[in-house]
Amino acid sequence: MGGRRKRQGLQTVLDPQQFPSENTEFFLTGPAGRLECLADVAEPGTERPATIVLCHPHPLHNGTMRNKVVTIMDRAMRELGLATVRFNFRGAGDSEGEHDDGNGEVEDLLTVVEWVHQTRPDDDLWLGGFSFGAFVVLKAAQNLPVRQLITIAPPVERYGFETLLPPNCPWLIVQGDEDDVVSADAVQKWADGLDQSPDLIIMEEAGHFFHRRLMDLRGLLKNHVQSNLP
Numbered sequence: 001m002g003g004r005r006k007r008q009g010l011q012t013v014l015d016p017q018q019f020p021s022e023n024t025e026f027f028l029t030g031p032a033g034r035l036e037c038l039a040d041v042a043e044p045g046t047e048r049p050a051t052i053v054l055c056h057p058h059p060l061h062n063g064t065m066r067n068k069v070v071t072i073m074d075r076a077m078r079e080l081g082l083a084t085v086r087f088n089f090r091g092a093g094d095s096e097g098e099h100d101d102g103n104g105e106v107e108d109l110l111t112v113v114e115w116v117h118q119t120r121p122d123d124d125l126w127l128g129g130f131s132f133g134a135f136v137v138l139k140a141a142q143n144l145p146v147r148q149l150i151t152i153a154p155p156v157e158r159y160g161f162e163t164l165l166p167p168n169c170p171w172l173i174v175q176g177d178e179d180d181v182v183s184a185d186a187v188q189k190w191a192d193g194l195d196q197s198p199d200l201i202i203m204e205e206a207g208h209f210f211h212r213r214l215m216d217l218r219g220l221l222k223n224h225v226q227s228n229l230p
Contacts, residue, residue: 014028015027015029019120030111032090032100036087039084042082046081050123050126050229051120054085054127054130055132056129056133057132073150081229090104090108113140127146135154142164142167149167149170157183179208
């Protein structure tokens with residue numbers, strides 16, 4: 001294993017050389033300092049050769065890897081048989097560094113992806129992101145061998161989404177029709193204008209954070225990506 005860093009009276013592994021065998025928090029050395037990460041394994045008996053890395057919403061609006069939407073994505077994927085990794089972008093939670101408007105955050109994601117490739121080299125790579133995290137995973141997917149992309153409530157009217165190309169893999173977009181942060185109409189229009197059409201699901205009676213609809217979101221995610229499992 002790598003070195004250790006003391007945190008809140010505990011010792012947290014730094015740069016582990018193996019993927020954990022249970023729910024484990026650790027740190028990776030990123031380009032702006034240490035990145036706080038949380039990895040977990042598939043539900044027993046469901047294991048598939050795939051790992052998904054999940055990205056959280058905007059850190060300047062209290063977004064972290066423990067966001068409820070990110071957590072429900074994590075749960076759904078583990079129930080499908082995937083290993084999962086969540087992490088806090090630079091400046092969020094106990095990650096070091098400062099927010100970088102989506103540029104440095106892509107570098108943070110690439111750091112985590114490289115660690116996944118090293119510790120689970122035979123796994124398919126899946127990416128998932130919510131809100132700001134959806135932008136980060138789509139931007140990173142331009143140059144990564146992603147086998148499945150999941151973007152929830154992508155803020156298409158910000159961050160230059162129009163410059164990004166569709167990924168060369170199955171792509172699920174989930175958008176709430178009552179979202180007061182991301183316009184469902186804007187997402188629909190943007191998706192309709194893409195050269196390769198994603199699988200866009202507009203969830204009725206769902207706001208930005210899917211309050212009272214998280215269990216429905218969990219089921220939707222599982223139903224729509226299970227055919228792409230390795």
